[in-house]
Amino acid sequence: MRIVVGITGASGSIYGYSLVRTLSELGVDTYVVATKMGAQVMQFECGVKIEELKKYATLLDNQNLFASVASGSFLTDGMVIVPCSMNTLGGIANGVGDTLLSRTASVVLKEQRKLIIVTRETPLHLIHLENMTQLTRAGAMIMPAAPGFYHRPTEIWELVNFMVARILDSFGIEHELLARWGEKEGSR
Template sequence: MRIVVGITGASGSLYAYTLIRALHQLGIETHLVATETGVKVMQYECGITMDELKQFATVHDNQNLFAPVASGSFQTDGMVIVPCSMNTLGTIANGMGESLLSRAASVVLKEKRNLVIVPREAPFHVIHLRNMTTLAESGVHILPASPGFYHHPTEIWELINFMVARILDELKIEHQLMERWGEKK
C-alpha cells in the first residue's frame, strides 16, 4: 500500500505527525509533501523538522513538479491532507495545480483514488463551505478535525489518535489506535 500525505499551514500538525508515524508502524509506504507554511507550523507546534520525518516517509519538495506523486502513472492508494488550510482546500476545489501538493491532489481526483481532506479551521464562511461542497461532490472525503469524546479521553494523545483512526478508516487501513464504539478491547 502507498499513501501520500500533505501538510499545510493550518494549525494541527500533530495530526499529521501522528498519522505519518502510524502509517510507518503499519508498514505502509508514505510520501510526504508539505507547503512552506506547513513546514513552519510543524516546527512551531511540534518542534519537528522535515528532516526528522524522513525516517517515516519519503519527503518531496512542494515545488518539485517532477516528483513521482505528480503523475497518475505513479500508483497510490490515496492521499490525505492534514491539516488542510482553507487556502489549499480552495486551490484544490478550483482545479489549480501550481504546487506539488495541489497537483498530487488533482492527480488523486482525476484517477478516482481516495482523497481525504482534514480541514482545521473554525468558523467556516460560505466560500469555505462552497469549496468543501465542490470537493465532496467530486468524491473527496471531508473529515474536519473534530475529535469525539465518547471514549472518555484523558490525554491529548487520545484525541489525536481518535482523528488519526478516523483518517485511517477513510483510507480502509486496519489499525488498533482506538476502541470502537460498542467494541471492547
C-alpha cells in the same frame, strides 16, 4: 499500500505528524509533501522539523512537479491532506495545481482515488463551505478535525489518535489506536 500525506500551514500539524508515524509503524509506503508554512507550523506546534519525517516516509519538495506523485501513472491508494488550510482547499477546489501538493490532489481526483481533506479551521464562511462542497462533488472526503469524546479521552494523544484512526479506517487500514463504539472499555 501507498499513501501520500500533504501537510499545510493550518494549525493541527500534530495530526499529520502522528499519521505519518503511524503509517510507518503499520508498514505503509508513505510520501509526504509539505508546504513551506506546513513545515513552519509543525516546527512551532510540535517542535519537529519537517526533515524528521524522513525517518518515516519519503519527503518530497513541494516545488518539484517532476516528482512521481504528480503523475497519474504512479499508483497510490490515495492522499490525505492533514491539516488542510482553507487556502489550499480553495486552490484544489478550483483546479489550481501549481505546487506538488495541489497537483497531487488534482491527480488523485482525476484518477478517482481516495482524497481525504482534514480541515481544522473554525468558524467557516460560505466560500469555505462552497469549496468543500465542490471537492465533495468531485469525489473528495471532507473530514473536519473534530475528534469524538465517547471514548472518554484523558490525554491529548487520545484525541489525536481518534482522528488518525478515522483516517486509517477510511483507507481500510487495520489498527488498534482506540476502542470502537460498543467494544469493552479498556480494550485499547
